[in-house]
Amino acid sequence: MAARAPGSTPSPGRPARPVRSAYQTLRDPPDTDPMRCCHADFALAEGSDRGFTVGMPTFTFGPGVLAEAGDHARDLGMKRVALFTDRRLVSGEYVARVHASLRAAGVGVTVYDAVRIEPDDGSFLDAARFAADGRFDGYVSVGGGSVIDTCKAANLYATHPADFMAYVNAPIGEGRRVPGPIRPHIACPTTSGTGSEVTGIAILALRAINAKTGIISRQLIPTIALVDPDVTRSLPAAAVASTGFDCMSHALESITARAWPRRLNPAKGTSRPVSQGANPFSDLLATRALELVGQFLVRAVADASDTEARSEMMYAAMLAGVAFNAAGCHLPHGLSYAVSGLTKNWQVPGYPDDRSLVPHGMAVVLNNPSVWRHTASAHPQRHRHCAHCLGADVAHVGPGDEGEALAARVIDLMRATGMPNGLAALGFDEAQVDDLATGAEPQYRVIKNAPVDIGRDELRQLFRAALRYW
Numbered sequence: 405m406a407a408r409a410p411g412s413t414p415s416p417g418r419p420a421r422p423v424r425s426a427y428q429t430l431r432d433p434p435d436t437d438p439m440r441c442c443h444a445d446f447a448l449a450e451g452s453d454r455g456f457t458v459g460m461p462t463f464t465f466g467p468g469v470l471a472e473a474g475d476h477a478r479d480l481g482m483k484r485v486a487l488f489t490d491r492r493l494v495s496g497e498y499v500a501r502v503h504a505s506l507r508a509a510g511v512g513v514t515v516y517d518a519v520r521i522e523p524d525d526g527s528f529l530d531a532a533r534f535a536a537d538g539r540f541d542g543y544v545s546v547g548g549g550s551v552i553d554t555c556k557a558a559n560l561y562a563t564h565p566a567d568f569m570a571y572v573n574a575p576i577g578e579g580r581r582v583p584g585p586i587r588p589h590i591a592c593p594t595t596s597g598t599g600s601e602v603t604g605i606a607i608l609a610l611r612a613i614n615a616k617t618g619i620i621s622r623q624l625i626p627t628i629a630l631v632d633p634d635v636t637r638s639l640p641a642a643a644v645a646s647t648g649f650d651c652m653s654h655a656l657e658s659i660t661a662r663a664w665p666r667r668l669n670p671a672k673g674t675s676r677p678v679s680q681g682a683n684p685f686s687d688l689l690a691t692r693a694l695e696l697v698g699q700f701l702v703r704a705v706a707d708a709s710d711t712e713a714r715s716e717m718m719y720a721a722m723l724a725g726v727a728f729n730a731a732g733c734h735l736p737h738g739l740s741y742a743v744s745g746l747t748k749n750w751q752v753p754g755y756p757d758d759r760s761l762v763p764h765g766m767a768v769v770l771n772n773p774s775v776w777r778h779t780a781s782a783h784p785q786r787h788r789h790c791a792h793c794l795g796a797d798v799a800h801v802g803p804g805d806e807g808e809a810l811a812a813r814v815i816d817l818m819r820a821t822g823m824p825n826g827l828a829a830l831g832f833d834e835a836q837v838d839d840l841a842t843g844a845e846p847q848y849r850v851i852k853n854a855p856v857d858i859g860r861d862e863l864r865q866l867f868r869a870a871l872r873y874w
Contacts, residue, residue, distance in 0.1 A: 452665035452666065453665060453667065453672055453676065455672070456664045456683045456685070456730070457680070457730075458685050458686075458726070458729075459622045459625050459678065459729065459730070460625065460726045460729070461601070461602055461625055461628055461629045462628050462629070463601070463602060463628070463629035463630075463631055463722065464628075464629070464630055464631065465631040465632075465719060465722065466631075466632070467715075468632060468634060469630045469631070469632045470498060470501045470502050470546075470592055470632045470635075471501055471502075471504075471505050472505065472630060473502045473505040473506055473544060473592065474504075474505035474506045474507070474508050474509030474511060475505070475509060476590055476630070477509055477511045477542060477588075477590060478509040478511065480542060480588040480590075480627060480628070481541070481542075481588075482511050482541055482542035482588060483511065483512060483541055483542075484511070484514070484538075484539075484540055484541055484542075485512070485514070485542040486514055486515075486516055486534070486535060486538055486540045486542075486543050486555075486558070487502065487503060487506070487513050487514065487516065487543075487544045487545075487546065488516050488531070488544070488545040488546070488547070488551055488552075488554060488555040488558070489515065489516070489517050489519065489545070489547050490517060490519040490520075490521060490547050490550065491517050491518070493547055493594065494515065494517040498546055498594055498632075498635055499515075502544060502546050502592055511542075513544075514538055514540070516531065516534050518531070519531065519550055519554045520554070521548075521550045521755065522609060522744070522761055522763075522764065523550050523553060523608050523609070524609040524610070525608055525609070525610050525611055525612075526611065527554065527608075528557045528558070528561075528606075528608050529561075531555070531557065531558035532557060532558045532560075532561035535559060535562035536561065540562070540587065542587050542588045542589070542590070543555050543558070543587055543588070543589045543590070544589070544590045544592065545590070545591050545592060546592045546594060547594050547595075548593065548598060548647070549593075549595065549597075549598030549599075549607070549764065551594075552591050552593065552598070552600040553605075553607055554606075555589060555591070556589065556604075556606040556619075556626070557606045557608070557619060559587050559624075560582060560586055560606075560619065560621075560623070560624060563585075563586040564583055564584065564586070572610070572617055572618070572619055573617055573618050573619065573620060573848075574848070574849075576610065576613065576617045576846050577617070581675075582621040582623040582624070584623070585623055586623050586624070588627040588628075589627050590626065590627065591626035591629045591630070592629075592630045592632070593629070593635070593718075593721075594635040595643060595647045596633075596636050596639070596644060596714065596717040596718040596720075596721045597647025597648050597649070597650040597651040597717070598650055598651075598721065598725070598764070598765075599650075599651065599654055599721050599722060599725020599726070599728065599729070601631060601725065602625070602722055602726050603624075603625065603725050604621050604622045604623065604624040604625040604678050604729060605619070605620045605678070605729065606618055606619045607764070613843075614746065614843065615744075615745040615746075615843040615846065615847075616744055616745060617741070617846070617847070618849075620678050620849070622678055625729070629722070631718060631719075631722050632718075633711075633718040633719070635718075636714035636715065636717065636718055637708060637709075637714065638708075639708070639714070639754075640753060640754030641705050641706070641708070641754075641821075641822075642752050642753050642763070642822075643755070643763070644704050644705045644714070644717065645701075645705045645765075645766075645821040645822065645823065646752070646764070646766045647721070647765050648697065648701045648704065648717055648721075648765065648821075649701075649765040649766065649772075649817075649821075649823070650721075650764055650765030650768055650769075651693060651697060651717065651721040651724045651765075652694065652697045652701070652724075652769070652794070652814075652817075653736045653737065653765070653769060653772060654693070654724035654725065654727065654733065655689075655690035655693040655697070655723075655724040655727060655728070655790075656736070656772070656776075656790050656810075657728060657731075657732070657733040657734050657736055657737065657853075658687070658724070658731035658732070659690045659691065659731075659786055659789070659790055660734070660776075660782075660783065660786050660787065660790065661682045661731045661733070661734050661854070661855065662681045662682065662734075662852075662853055662854065662855050663683075664680045664682060665681075667680055667681045678730075678732075679728070679729065679730065679731060679732025679733070679849075679853065680731065680732065681732060681853060682731050682786075683730060683731060685727075686730045686731035687727075689726050689727040690723070690724060690727040690728070690731070691789075691793055692723055693720040693721075693723040693724035694790060694793035694794055695794075696716045696717065696719065696720035696723075697720055697794060697817075698794035698795035698817075699716070700714075700716040700720070701713075701817060701821065702817065702820045702821060704716075704717045705820075705822075732849075732850065732853040733850050733853065734850050734851065734853040734854040735771070735775045735778075735850070735854045735858065735866065736768050736769070736771045736772050736775050737768055737847075738844055738847035738850040738854075739771040739775070739840075739844050739863070739867065739870075740764065740767035740768040740770075740771055741844065741847055742839075742840045742842075742843025742844040742847075743762060743767040743770065743771070743827065743832075743840065743843075744764065744767045746836065746840060746843055747760060747767075747831065747832075748760055748831060749831070750830055750831070766823065766824070769814070769823060770823070770826060770830070771827075771867075771870050772811070773811035773812075773814050773815050773870070773873055774866045774867075774869040774870035775866060776790075776807045776811045776814070777807040777811050778807070778856070778865070778869075779807065779855050780806045780807025780808075781804075781856075782855035782856045783855055784803065784804075784806040784807075787806040787809070787810045788801055788806040790810050791806070791809040791810040791812075791813050794810075794814070794817070795813065796809055796810070796812070815873050815874065818873070819874065825872055825873055826870055826871050826873045827867065827870050828871045829872075832867075832871060833871065834871070837864050837867045837868050838864065840863075841864045841867060844863050844867075845860060845863065
């Protein structure tokens with residue numbers, strides 16, 4: 405007699421059910437192994453995709469690896485590169501280290517330091533013009549997500565010129581497919597959260613609609629990522645907190661995203677989208693990233709000399725970056741773009757003070773608890789799993805309480821790291837809920853990746869529930 409698949413219940417004349425998928429096992433009781441199987445349940449959706457694709461760069465992680473930039477550039481055949489950074493970093497030790505390594509390898513370097521922190525279409529266009537005029541055969545970025553994203557965009561438009569909106573995500577832009585490879589790019593992150601060094605995503609604020617959007621393509625994934633945890637020693641606490649929450653949300657959204665066989669886009673092969681929904685590979689990486697965040701985020705914010713905590717957060721950011729690049733983000737990021745665009749008169753220590761600016765990770769985490777309370781009913785065990793990974797005691801969390809358990813743990817971390825108490829702290833109230841919903845509605849790409857269907861009424865409810873948490 406043939407052996408039964410674990411958990412299957414055979415019936416007369418019918419074969420046993422197949423082993424449950426990784427997505428399904430996270431809905432099982434907590435004593436089961438949530439990652440024991442990587443087979444998909446293809447019955448989830450008619451005509452669902454039978455495969456998922458994971459893209460990432462070659463990456464090197466470890467103290468001092470920035471000094472290896474020249475060796476990699478030479479190996480990639482680079483002769484003349486554009487080194488992208490920002491005006492706060494350009495005279496610092498990390499840019500100097502990368503610059504010296506490139507020159508020692510015989511690579512010519514032209515520095516571009518006009519990157520805008522939290523870039524917009526204007527700053528992307530300025531960078532693209534610089535790149536096109538320079539006719540570079542390679543790119544190196546040294547900085548946070550803003551620097552790396554700007555470098556990706558400049559490389560794209562210099563290599564494949566087009567109207568700016570051609571590559572911007574639909575429905576805001578045309579969402580045109582990038583026609584081919586772009587120039588080699590070595591990404592050297594100096595913050596511990598965005599994960600931009602391992603993604604094919606470039607985020608910008610579009611001034612015409614006063615909200616954020618992005619460009620997404622596997623062609624944008626950097627060729628090499630040099631992830632050096634030494635850079636975190638000089639990060640201010642506010643930057644560690646904000647980027648750390650970005651990392652946390654990348655992982656949470658990866659695990660709770662719509663399952664990959666259920667994605668609405670039926671494209672396959674080379675047309676398969678970059679971000680395809682929760683899948684077994686992203687689950688594994690995101691789970692480990694959450695465990696590291698739960699253990700080390702508060703320590704990393706509290707003490708710049710805590711090398712272990714800051715190094716582990718750098719590693720978590722890289723893992724979560726690969727995870728969300730494959731699975732995609734959803735509501736916390738979709739809602740955050742409206743928050744960033746509509747906030748007035750807000751500054752944070754350690755960030756540029758010449759304009760109102762909400763750090764990206766802060767805008768993301770302020771929507772987190774509201775979202776998890778709303779989405780938990782779709783996949784309660786995934787939310788329970790996430791709460792457990794972040795360090796919550798879930799032994800007594802009963803049915804229906806999974807979203808609250810996750811929300812409460814996120815709020816604990818917010819309070820321990822000095823995050824604002826909801827959107828009201830940024831100046832929002834009931835009167836702005838409609839405006840926030842209007843700003844979030846165009847974020848079709850990420851909102852449709854949520855595990856539940858979301859319309860305007862739900863957006864209003866989520867923003868209203870995010871006004872204050874304690």
